[in-house]
Structures are given as structure tokens and as C-alpha cells.
Amino acid sequence: MNTPAPPAEGPELKRRLGVLDAVVIGLGSMIGAGVFAVLAPAAGAAGPGLLLGLALAAVVAYCNATSSARLAARYPASGGTYVYGRERLGDFWGYLAGWAFVVGKTASCAAMALTVGSYVWPGQAHAVAVATVVALTAVSYRGTQKSALLTRGIVAIVLAVLAAVVTACLAGGTADTARLDIGSDVTVGGVLQAAGLLFFAFAGYARIATLGEEVRDPARTIPRAIPIALGITLMVYAAVAVTVLAVLGPERLGHATAPLVDAVRAAGVPSLAPVVRVGAAVAALGSLLALILGVSRTTLAMARDRHLPHTLAAVHPRFHVPYRAVLAVGAIVAVLAATVDVRGTIGFSSFGVLAYYAIANAAAFTLTPAEGRPPRAVPVVGLIGCTALAFALPPTAAASGAVVLALGAAVHGLRKTINHR
Known part of the structure; x- marks a missing residue:
């Protein structure tokens, strides 16, 4: 149990990504998903306690x-916590982590595609979403280097737009810091629920881990890239959340459909609104691209172990990507983007991702000092925190997430029973 997994059978992915590429992929996931999609529902849950939820x-x-x-x-190796859970805790826990990730993040893919559609052409949001999924699946099919280059450009644009929003809100002179005060209407449940929703926005660093087989010098690159991406994202989130909350106030922010657009208008800079809308669409593109990369790699790892159809384990001889997994994920997301509503998917996805990381923390707890074990408090706090935030989510999201996890466990048990006959 304490030795790394043996090399997988069949062709391996090519190690091309450096620290900067890995950081950019993480930023594209976290910043794109969070700033434009999560602040409003989180403010609706926590009110002026939004910043406490962000910190938690x-x-x-x-x-x-x-x-x-x-x-x-x-x-x-590709697969992230699917691999860690399998190697440290056993086959079932690795499978459950992979199941939670693939299901939850497939829903996230659809949500990000629909976000693009709602900003680019609200009247044809589903059609635009499907077209977006097809285009980014084609990019992912061509290899991670091209995907990383595209994501780098997207992140640069989004950061520029967010900097313009913060500057406009501060220069507008309409911010009221009294709105940041935490009053008696803040509840523990509201803060926990806001933290659970906001966690959806921080989950992008999973994409760095799931690309482990394509990273140069992973023992050095991954431990550096993950905290760098997380730290940059936290600074961006804090700056945007403080300024938008101060300009709009918790009640107006909680009911906003496009909070950053409302904020620049309230700050007296309505001409910036179209730029913010474009930035939101570009951010969602970055998130969707990184999500397709991550989900397809976990699908590859599960297919190698025959938890999913083994045909999905094929690696393209020229592009060195799991092309069948990429195409399968793209097809499923396209169907969802054509049929589902963007509302409610964030909570469902958060539940799955929190379950995924709960297993990661349990796996990290089993590492020895010689294997680079983190301080004991880290995985303990992470495991307890993931569990608490998952069940603090809106009841519908928590219930549906729990049902899907139970379904995954049942499928694993059924498969094991059939194989033993």
C-alpha cells in the first residue's frame, strides 16, 4: 500500500506541462467558475456573512x-483522487471518488456551457452551449499543450476584466463599508451553506492533480502549482467579493443574476457592463475547457481499471491524449447542455466534489513521513470540513448528491458480485 502504483498497461500520456501551464489550468477553472457564478447564491445564503463563508x-x-x-x-498518474483512494484506502474508495468527480464535474461542464450561452445569446443559450462544448472538445482532442495555451489567454482576459470591475467600484465612490458589517441576521447554517457553494469555485486545482501523468517532474511541479493557483484565486475572490458586496449590499447581491454587471452600473460605469459580460463568457469558456480536460483524464484512469468501458482508455498515437474519453465526455455534456437548466447544478456539483476531497483527505492521512505526509491536522480538518459543507448545502442538492453516490456504490457492488460468480 505504501508503494506507488505500477505503470498502467498500454500507451502513456506525454509529459508536456510545466508549473506555469499547471497554474494557468487551475486558475482557468477556479476563477472562471467562481466570480461570475457563485457570489450571488452564496450571498443569498449568508447575507453579510458572505466573507466569512469565503474564508471558511x-x-x-x-x-x-x-x-x-x-x-x-x-x-x-491521471485520475487524481481516484488513484489516491484506490492505492491508499482500497478499490471501493478510489472508485467512489472517481464516480463523484465524473458525475459532479460533468454537471459543472453543462453549467459552464450554459453560462456562455446565457451571456453570448440569451435567446439561444442551449444552442450556443452545445456549439461551445463541440468546439472545446475539439481543442481538448488536439492535446493539452494547445489547451494550456488557450487557457492562458482566457485567464489573462478574465483577470483584466475583474481588475476593471474592482477599480470601477472603488473609483465610483458608492461603496459603503457598513454593508460589510456582520449583524445578527448572519447564521452558522447560512455561512456553512455559502462556504459549500463557494467551494465549487475553489475546486479547480483538482484539474492540476488529474493531469498528473502529463506534468513534467510531477513531484516538484504539482506541489508548487496547486498552492500558487489557490493563493492567486483567493486574493482575486476576496478583492471582488469585498467591492461588489460593498456596492450592492448583501440583499441586492443575493438576488442578482449578473452581480458584477449590476455592480459596475451601481458604481456609475454602465459602459463597462458589456465588457463584463464578455469577460463572464470568456471565464466560463476557460472553466469548461479545464473541466473537459479533468473529467476525461479521470475517465481514462477508471477505464484502465475497467470501472468504465475499457475502450475509453485508448490514447491517441499522435496527440497523446485519451481521445475516446474526451469524445465521450464531450458528447454527454453536449446532451446535458441541450436539455438541463443551469440553476441548481452548482449545489449538486459541490456535493460531488466535496465527497471527492473527503476521500483525498482520508487518503493523505495514511501517508507516512517518508512519503511526504502533511501535518496531521491538515487532512483531519479537510475531511471534517468537506463533510460539514456537503451536508450544509441546499437540501435538494445534498439529497440528490447523496442518492447519486449511493447509486455509484450500488453499481460497484453489483459489478463485484458479477465478477465473483
């Missing part, structure tokens, strides 16, 4: 990131 989500994310980084350095 950051603490849990830090623990998860530290545990994941130590595990990824030890097991630098």
Missing part, C-alpha cells in the same frame, strides 16, 4: 489542496 471555503480548500499535492507527488 478557503480554509477547507487549502487543506484539500495540501493533501492533494502530497498525494499527487506520490502518485503522478
Whole structure:
């Protein structure tokens, strides 16, 4: 149990990504998903306690990131916690982590695609979403280097737009710091629920770990890239959350459909609104691209172990990518993007990702000092935090997430029973 997994059968992926590429992929996932999609529902849950929720989500994310980084350095193969859980805790827990990740993040892919559609052409959001999925699946099919280059450009644009939003809100002179005060209407349940929703936005560093087989010098690159990406994201989130909350106030922010657009208008800079809308669409593109990369790599790892159809384990001889897994993920997401509603998917995805990281923390707890074990408190706090935030989510999200996990466990048990006959 304390030795790295043996090399997988069949062709391996090519190690091309450096620290900067890995950081950019993580930033593209976290910043794109969070700033434009999560602040409003989180404010609706916590009110003026939004910043407390952000801080709590950051603490849990830090623990998860530290545990994941130590595990990824030890097991630098595609699949992330699917691999860590299998190697440290047993086949069932690895499978359950992979199941939670693939299901939850497939829903996230659809949500990000629909976000693009709602900003680019609201009247044809589903059609635009499907077209976006097809285009980014084609990019992913061509290889991670091209995907990393595209993501780097997307991140640069999004950071520029967010900097413009913060500057406009500060220069507008309409911010009221009294709105940041935490009053008696803040509840523990509301803060926990906000933290659970905000955690959806911090989960992008999983993409760095799931690309472990394509990273150069993973024992050095992954532990550096994950905390760098998380730290930059936290600074960006804090700056945007403070300024937008001060301009709009918790009640207006909680009901906003496009909070950053409302913020620049309230700050007296309505001409910036179209730029923010473009930035939101570009951010969602970055998130979707990174999500397709991550989900397809976990699908590859599960297919190699025959938890999913083994045909999905094929690696393209020219592009060195799991092309069948990429195409399968793209097809499923395209169907979802054509049929589902973007509302409600964030909570469902958060539940799955929190379950995924709970298993990662449990796996990290079993590492020995010689294997680079983190301080004991880190995986303990991470495990407790993930569990608490998962069940603090809106009841519908928590219930549906629990049902899907139970379904995954039942499928694993059925498969094991059939194989033993």
C-alpha cells in the first residue's frame, strides 16, 4: 500500500506541462467558475456573512489542496483522487471518488456551457452551449499543450476584466463599508451553506492533480502549482467579493443574476457592463475547457481499471491524449447542455466534489513521513470540513448528491458480485 502504483498497461500520456501551464489550468477553472457564478447564491445564503463563508471555503480548500499535492507527488498518474483512494484506502474508495468527480464535474461542464450561452445569446443559450462544448472538445482532442495555451489567454482576459470591475467600484465612490458589517441576521447554517457553494469555485486545482501523468517532474511541479493557483484565486475572490458586496449590499447581491454587471452600473460605469459580460463568457469558456480536460483524464484512469468501458482508455498515437474519453465526455455534456437548466447544478456539483476531497483527505492521512505526509491536522480538518459543507448545502442538492453516490456504490457492488460468480 505504501508503494506507488505500477505503470498502467498500454500507451502513456506525454509529459508536456510545466508549473506555469499547471497554474494557468487551475486558475482557468477556479476563477472562471467562481466570480461570475457563485457570489450571488452564496450571498443569498449568508447575507453579510458572505466573507466569512469565503474564508471558511478557503480554509477547507487549502487543506484539500495540501493533501492533494502530497498525494499527487506520490502518485503522478491521471485520475487524481481516484488513484489516491484506490492505492491508499482500497478499490471501493478510489472508485467512489472517481464516480463523484465524473458525475459532479460533468454537471459543472453543462453549467459552464450554459453560462456562455446565457451571456453570448440569451435567446439561444442551449444552442450556443452545445456549439461551445463541440468546439472545446475539439481543442481538448488536439492535446493539452494547445489547451494550456488557450487557457492562458482566457485567464489573462478574465483577470483584466475583474481588475476593471474592482477599480470601477472603488473609483465610483458608492461603496459603503457598513454593508460589510456582520449583524445578527448572519447564521452558522447560512455561512456553512455559502462556504459549500463557494467551494465549487475553489475546486479547480483538482484539474492540476488529474493531469498528473502529463506534468513534467510531477513531484516538484504539482506541489508548487496547486498552492500558487489557490493563493492567486483567493486574493482575486476576496478583492471582488469585498467591492461588489460593498456596492450592492448583501440583499441586492443575493438576488442578482449578473452581480458584477449590476455592480459596475451601481458604481456609475454602465459602459463597462458589456465588457463584463464578455469577460463572464470568456471565464466560463476557460472553466469548461479545464473541466473537459479533468473529467476525461479521470475517465481514462477508471477505464484502465475497467470501472468504465475499457475502450475509453485508448490514447491517441499522435496527440497523446485519451481521445475516446474526451469524445465521450464531450458528447454527454453536449446532451446535458441541450436539455438541463443551469440553476441548481452548482449545489449538486459541490456535493460531488466535496465527497471527492473527503476521500483525498482520508487518503493523505495514511501517508507516512517518508512519503511526504502533511501535518496531521491538515487532512483531519479537510475531511471534517468537506463533510460539514456537503451536508450544509441546499437540501435538494445534498439529497440528490447523496442518492447519486449511493447509486455509484450500488453499481460497484453489483459489478463485484458479477465478477465473483
